[in-house]
Amino acid sequence: MFETRRIRTRVGLQILLTVLVVPFVFPLVAMVQGSLAGAGWGNYATVLSLPLLPGFFLNSALVAAGVIVLVLVCTLMASFGFSKLHIPGKEVFFWLLLACLTMPGVVLLAPLFATVTQVGAYNTLWAVILPLAALQIPFTVLLTRNFVDGIPDQLIEAARVDGANMFQIFWSIMLPLMRPIIAAILVLVFINSWNEFLFPLLFLNTPEQQTITLVPQYFVGQYNNDQTKVLAAAVLTGLPVVIAYICLQRFFERGLAAGALK
C-alpha cells in the first residue's frame, strides 16, 4: 500500500517494519536464551529425561485428535445441511449456534464440573475433549458454511438427476471440494486444543492424565522454580504448534481470513 519506487523510501519502510517486529520477536528470543542459561542444553536433557514427559505430549495429542475428529464430522455435515438442504427454521438453529461464539469457557466451569464428576468422567480426557469441541463448532460451522455457500447448487442437482443419494453427493462431490477449508479447520482446531489451559487444569488432576499446557506449572513445582528448566519445558511445548503453523501457514491465514471477510 506504500509507494516503493524510490530506493530510499523502500529502505526506510524496510527499517520501520523491522523495528516494529522487534517487540514481537523479543520475548521469543528471551525464552530460548533463558532456557539455555545455566546448564545450557543440559536443561533440555533434564526436561526430556523426565519419565512423565511423553505422557503429557501423548495426552495433548489425544485431546487434539479427539477434538479434531468431533469438530470435523459435526462441522462438515452441518455446513452441508445449512448451505444446501431444506431445514425448517434453519436460521433459528444457525443463530442458536452463533450465539455460542460469544461464550467464555470459564462460564461453563461449575455446571461442567458438576456434570463431569457425576458421570464419572473426571480425570479422563473426555472431560476436556467434549466441551472443547462444543466451544469450537460454532466458529468452524460459520467458516465452513460461508465456504460451502460458494459451491454452486447445480453440481448437487446434476448429481441428483444422475441418481446419487445425499450421502454419495456429500462424500464424492462436497468433501473433495471442501479440502481447502478442511485444512484450515484442521490447523485452527489443532492449535486451539493443543493450547487449551483451563479445562485440563480443572478436569485432569493426576500428572499421568495431564496435557502439555500444564507442564510449565508442573515444573515450577518439580524444580523449585528453576526458571531455566521451566523455560526449556515451555520451548518444548511450543515447538509442535510453531512447526505445524509454519508448515500449514497458507491454509491457516486463508481460513481465518475467509471467515472474517464475509
Next chain:
Amino acid sequence: MTALPQSVGAATTRSPRRRARRPAGLPWILPALVVSVGILYYCIGYTAYISTLDWDGASPLQEFVGGANYLKMVKDPIFWQSLQHTVIFFVVSFALRVVLGFVFASLLHSRLYLRTFYKVLIFIPVVLATATVAPVFRLIYAPTGTLNQLLEAVGLGSLTQLWLSNGAFALFAVITIQVWQSTGVSFVLYYAAMGQIEPDIVEAARLDGAGDFRVLRSIVWPGVRGTTIALAILTAIDSLKTFDVPFLVTSGGPSFATEFLGTQIYRVSIAYAQVGYGGSLSIVLLVLALAAAILINVTARRRERLDV
C-alpha cells in the same frame, strides 16, 4: 418454514417450476446441534439455576437463595473493579490491535523484502499457548528481569519498575501480553481485507497526486471498515473472556489490580467454593458478551446507513 421463500426464489431463478423441494437436512445438522448447542445451552441453564443457590459445588446441601447472589455482586467492590479493568483493557488493546494490525498489513502489502518471514514472525505469538509464554513474561517483567536490565543498559535506569507488583503497571503488563498475542490476528484480517481493494483505485489516486498517507486515509482505511468492526467485536469478547494471561502471569494481583471477570469467577467458584456466586457472575459475563456483540453490530450498521 422460514427457509421456504429462499428455496422458492432459487427455483424461479434457475430451474423449472416443478423442481423438487430441497431434500431434508435436519439429520445433517443434528450432530453439531447436539454437541455444541446441547452441551452449551445445558450448561447455561444449569449455571442460571446454580446462580440462585447457596452451594459449595460438592456437598448435597443446596439452599435456594433467589437473587441474593446477584445482590451480593452489586455490592462487591471487586466485581466493579473487574468490570473497570475489562473496559480499560478493551479500549487500550482495541486501539493497539487496530493500529499495529493496520500498519503491519499496509507495510506488508508494499513491495518489501522477506515478507513471508515477517508475516511468520508476527503470527507466531498467536499460535503459542499462554501457558507456554507465561514463564518468559514473568521473567521479562521480574524486578531484576529482562526489561529492567534492558532499561539500565540503554541508560534509562530511572524508568525501571517493579512491573508486576505495582497495580497500574501490572494491568499494563497484562494488556501488552494480550496485544502481543493477538496482533497477528488483526494483521492477518487487515491483510486479507486490503487484498480485496482494487489496485486500480489506488493507482488512479496516485495519478491524481495522492501521497501514501492520503491513500491510506481516504481509500484503504474506509475500505477495511468491515474488518475494524469485526475486530471491535472480537476484542470486546476477548476482553470479557480474559482469563489465561492474568491467571498465569499475575494471578489477578497485586491485590486484585489485574482481576477480570474470568479470574474472579475462577477464584470465587474454586478457591472460595462459592459456586452459586460464581454462577451469577457467569450469567452476567454471558449477558455482557452477547450485549457487546449485538451493540457493536447494530451501531456499525446504523453508521453505515448514515454514511451512504
